[in-house]
Amino acid sequence: MLKWRELYEECVNCHKCGLGDNRTNMVFGDGNPRGKIMFIGEAPGADEDKTGLPFVGRAGQLLTKALESIGLYRKDDYYICNICKCRPENNRTPYGHEEEACIPYLRNQVALVRPKIIVCLGATAMNCILGKDWRITRDRGKWVERKGFYMTATFHPSAVLRDENKKAVFWEDLKNIKAKYEENFQVKNVDS
């Protein structure tokens, strides 16, 4: 397992798949590197490629604001990154070989952050992490415990932007994630 600096260096110099040849910036991750919650998306879009930061475009802003409204802040409560660290052209879904090339970096990030809760954002991350048999509409909001992590999936915020009808369940899922976090891991101030 590499330490943060070494891992970042590997990713920034990576050309294991073709995505590395066309990137403006490698998009490593953001948030609290000791966050108890880790959100995992698919791959950077245009805004992320431009800035080098994950989830900063329209979908990212929707997610960030929704989380803030329930008291979860990027700098304090969670770490956020993607399966693929470089942008696929025209925002296409990453190919299997691109995910496979990049997933060891994600595993290393998980090992460094040591989150308690892992949230897959959208079908791509969910199928990659939770299994090919998971279906986003059917299985979002379910919880599984694996290797000491509580794991779940919800809609990708860009799917919520495209389809208003997904908003309510997306919101429910985020509130359940917050509840799981509070229930299990947040240190509460108890007046004695």
Ligand code: URA
């Ligand atoms: N979509 C993703 O899956 N990740 C990002 O960082 C931005 C958009």
